[in-house]
Amino acid sequence: MNARAPDLPALPAEEMLRLDNQVCFALHATSRAFDALYRSLLRDLGLTYPQYLVMLTLWESDGLTVKDLGARLRLDSGTLSPLVKRLESAGLVERRRGRQDERSVSVHLTAEGAALRERAAAVPPRVMEASGLGTDELRDLRGMLLKLTERLDATNA
Structure with missing residues (x-):
């Protein structure tokens, strides 16, 4: 764990x-x-x-x-x-x-x-624009979500 x-x-x-x-x-x-x-x-x-x-x-x-x-x-x-x-x-x-x-x-x-x-x-740039977040913010958010997923998967294993 x-x-x-x-x-x-x-x-x-x-x-x-x-x-x-x-x-x-x-x-x-x-x-x-x-x-x-x-x-x-x-x-x-x-x-x-x-x-x-x-x-x-x-x-x-x-x-x-x-x-x-x-x-x-x-x-x-x-x-x-x-x-x-x-x-x-x-x-x-x-x-x-x-x-x-x-x-x-x-x-x-x-x-x-x-x-x-x-x-x-053309889709990813439009998603990024719609999010209003910058590249670094999106990268950080994605990293946090991946970490959360990993921890939840470990809890449910």
Whole structure:
């Protein structure tokens, strides 16, 4: 288990259960705001946010197995398979069965899927602009969120 977090000043019981004092709710509200922002930014690309995450991952590492893609995105196969099927129907990816093991399926970008990367390059700067945060602030925030995720994963293991 990771080192114990520094002691925080105790809040009165009635304050501990206030919605506005919950980190989880702040993260939930932020996630919903990001969803709305990405929905509008990705509309022109014809992608949903989860599909965008799949494409980002494949633009980094084309040809991942569905299992590796799911691990990277923290998605189970029941969630990931329909995403990949929709991307395949849109002509952006193709699935290939393994030659050695037909149970293994890898996902590959099509030429159209690879070309979409150029148009998607406009998305991150627009997200950064909408956030109103600078590069260093976003890097620090991302680092804190990764650390929080790691600690929560360790607690839930």
